[in-house]
Amino acid sequence: xxxxxxxxxxxxxxxxxxxxxxxxxxxxxxxxxxxxxxxxxxxxxxxxxxxxxxxxxxxxxxxxxxxxxxxxxxxxxxxxxxxxxxxxxxxxxxxxxxxxxxxxxxxxxxxxxxxxxxxxxxxxxxxxxxxxxxxxxxxxxxxxxxxxxxxxxxxxxxxxxxxxxxxxxxxxxxxxxxxxxxxxxxxxxxxxxxxxxxxxxxxxxxxxxxxxxxxxxxxxxxxxxxxxxxxxxxxxxxxxxxxxxxxxxxxxxxxxxxxxxxxxxxxxxxxxxxxxxxxxxxxxxxxxxxxxxxxxxxxxxxxxxxxxxx
Amino acid sequence: xxxxxxxxxxxxxxxxxxxxxxxxxxxxxxxxxxxxxxxxxxxxxxxxxxxxxxxxxxxxxxxxxxxxxxxxxxxxxxxxxxxxxxxxxxxxxxxxxxxxxxxxxxxxxxxxxxxxxxxxxxxxxxxxxxxxxxxxxxxxxxxxxxxxxxxxxxxxxxxxxxxxxxxxxxxxxxxxxxxxxxxxxxxxxxxxxxxxxxxxxxxxxxxxxxxxxxxxxxxxxxxxxxxxxxxxxxxxxxxxxxxxxxxxxxxxxxxxxxxxxxxxxxxxxxxxxxxxxxxxxxxxxxxxxxxxxxxxxxxxxxx
Numbered sequence: 271x272x273x274x275x276x277x278x279x280x281x282x283x284x285x286x287x288x289x290x291x292x293x294x295x296x297x298x299x300x301x302x303x304x305x306x307x308x309x310x311x312x313x314x315x316x317x318x319x320x321x322x323x324x325x326x327x328x329x330x331x332x333x334x335x336x337x338x339x340x341x342x343x344x345x346x347x348x349x350x351x352x353x354x355x356x357x358x359x360x361x362x363x364x365x366x367x368x369x370x371x372x373x374x375x376x377x378x379x380x381x382x383x384x385x386x387x388x389x390x391x392x393x394x395x396x397x398x399x400x401x402x403x404x405x406x407x408x409x410x411x412x413x414x415x416x417x418x419x420x421x422x423x424x425x426x427x428x429x430x431x432x433x434x435x436x437x438x439x440x441x442x443x444x445x446x447x448x449x450x451x452x453x454x455x456x457x458x459x460x461x462x463x464x465x466x467x468x469x470x471x472x473x474x475x476x477x478x479x480x481x482x483x484x485x486x487x488x489x490x491x492x493x494x495x496x497x498x499x500x501x502x503x504x505x506x507x508x509x510x511x512x513x514x515x516x517x518x519x520x521x522x523x524x525x526x527x528x529x530x531x532x533x534x535x536x537x538x539x540x541x542x543x544x545x546x547x548x549x550x551x552x553x554x555x556x557x558x559x560x561x562x563x564x565x566x567x568x569x570x571x572x573x574x575x576x577x578x579x580x
Numbered sequence: 581x582x583x584x585x586x587x588x589x590x591x592x593x594x595x596x597x598x599x600x601x602x603x604x605x606x607x608x609x610x611x612x613x614x615x616x617x618x619x620x621x622x623x624x625x626x627x628x629x630x631x632x633x634x635x636x637x638x639x640x641x642x643x644x645x646x647x648x649x650x651x652x653x654x655x656x657x658x659x660x661x662x663x664x665x666x667x668x669x670x671x672x673x674x675x676x677x678x679x680x681x682x683x684x685x686x687x688x689x690x691x692x693x694x695x696x697x698x699x700x701x702x703x704x705x706x707x708x709x710x711x712x713x714x715x716x717x718x719x720x721x722x723x724x725x726x727x728x729x730x731x732x733x734x735x736x737x738x739x740x741x742x743x744x745x746x747x748x749x750x751x752x753x754x755x756x757x758x759x760x761x762x763x764x765x766x767x768x769x770x771x772x773x774x775x776x777x778x779x780x781x782x783x784x785x786x787x788x789x790x791x792x793x794x795x796x797x798x799x800x801x802x803x804x805x806x807x808x809x810x811x812x813x814x815x816x817x818x819x820x821x822x823x824x825x826x827x828x829x830x831x832x833x834x835x836x837x838x839x840x841x842x843x844x845x846x847x848x849x850x851x852x853x854x855x856x857x858x859x860x861x862x863x864x865x866x867x868x869x870x871x872x873x874x875x876x877x878x879x880x881x882x883x
Contacts, residue, residue: 299706305695308752315728323728381618405862408854409857412836413636419644537723537726550727
């Protein structure tokens with residue numbers, strides 16, 4: 271301390287000079303550098319490359335071989351949009367969202383509300399609910415395949431009520447089955463989100479609702495639901511992103527998006543077109559369209575919500 | 581409803597409460613019974629597939645009848661585990677899963693903590709840009725980056741069938757960086773200034789002042805990060821074509837989609853593999869469930 275006090279004037283001047291250029295703690299640059307490099311390599315550059323690829327003719331070559339990759343404008347997009355498989359896959363995601371989003375929001379809010387009260391076995395319930403969320407999709411897909419196979423436990427229990435052909439190979443049931451599976455798997459995470467949000471709903475509101483003679487159901491609708499609206503926005507948004515990201519379920523649960531592509535997802539097609547069939551340019555175009563679609567749906571949701579809140 | 585609120589007479593209110601006390605207690609009891617029934621039903625729906633997975637993994641012959649839910653003494657064996665081990669080499673694939681997950685955890689805990697600390701407590705040029713990119717990273721989905729990352733990592737850098745290629749896109753978990761930053765932000769800046777005046781280097785401050793205070797955050801973020809690579813299927817599936825390098829999730833998925841038909845009891849073998857894949861993550865979360873509560877998660881999400 272004493273030694274630093276002596277040459278103070280000159281040191282201070284150099285320090286302010288570097289501080290002005292690099293900030294008060296330039297060491298932060300060193301600490302942040304690995305993460306910055308990581309973002310640049312596996313995020314920023316690939317993001318640019320994805321968009322670039324979607325506007326050029328691009329295919330895989332042996333390493334080191336350079337081939338012309340001419341600019342083709344919107345050709346890839348035109349090809350992709352003209353592809354009935356791709357259109358079907360986007361339609362499938364809509365079917366998925368129509369089932370998955372309401373199911374997720376309603377069930378996770380109801381279970382979180384129930385769990386928020388002083389109930390016995392609380393820890394047990396919390397653990398039970400997030401076990402599917404922390405387990406690998408591949409592992410739980412295996413059980414669902416077993417449960418929902420033609421001669422599986424579900425069909426045996428249902429007897430003549432079982433759909434034919436069975437759930438996962440039935441054109442009408444394949445996508446709804448995936449939607450229910452994903453709702454089941456993700457629900458624990460969303461219950462935790464809602465539990466956190468419920469802590470922010472003021473207790474006085476419930477008290478005054480009770481004094482006003484409101485029933486439990488009424489209090490739930492007019493206190494809980496508006497109270498957790500920000501969380502609901504987040505849950506819906508994350509559900510939409512999950513829906514857009516579907517790959518493991520159609521790949522394994524319905525054997526590659528079957529039957530007849532009725533459960534194919536855009537990401538499955540990105541894999542098939544891009545890597546299996548060597549059309550990475552078209553796959554990149556599907557990816558860009560998918561992200562634009564997600565942003566559009568999220569934007570519409572925001573608009574509707576703002577209007578509802580007004 | 582609005583009528584009752586407009587009567588400000590406390591006496592009237594008290595009288596109303598007194599008369600409705602008896603039925604209200606009854607409704608409260610009825611509600612708590614219903615609540616418990618709903619929660620129990622939910623728990624059954626969540627846990628039954630796991631119970632069934634374990635039971636069926638020990639069945640000698642696949643028994644899909646309703647009676648098969650209860651383990652039958654005559655139909656129990658470890659045969660399925662032997663079979664899946666022969667097919668996909670559980671030891672090797674578990675090791676691959678472990679290396680993949682360990683690499684990601686190491687990168688996240690070392691480099692992610694450094695970044696989180698810098699973003700929260702250090703003032704340097706470019707901090708705003710770094711923070712903005714971190715937020716952006718959470719929004720742009722992986723499926724858009726999948727093809728270009730495949731082109732770069734597998735084709736250009738030749739990292740196919742390598743641990744590095746598997747780990748690279750996950751090396752630093754951005755959500756964890758965000759959680760670290762949130763926790764470091766909660767620490768008072770005076771604490772750091774005091775240490776700086778005492779002449780401690782930033783690395784020293786991080787190690788002996790900041791880190792001990794955010795231990796719970798590290799544990800939570802580590803748990804969150806763990807399930808990512810351990811359960812991940814799509815990316816390692818794209819990168820590893822060589823059986824010797826595949827993590828368990830990929831090897832099991834390939835087994836499900838290709839070789840299952842050749843096994844005597846394909847579901848038994850698949851479910852045995854599923855049990856092995858599920859066990860580490862489930863065990864970790866049950867053991868550390870206190871650290872994975874709504875408040876911990878909330879502080880990460882609320883921002």
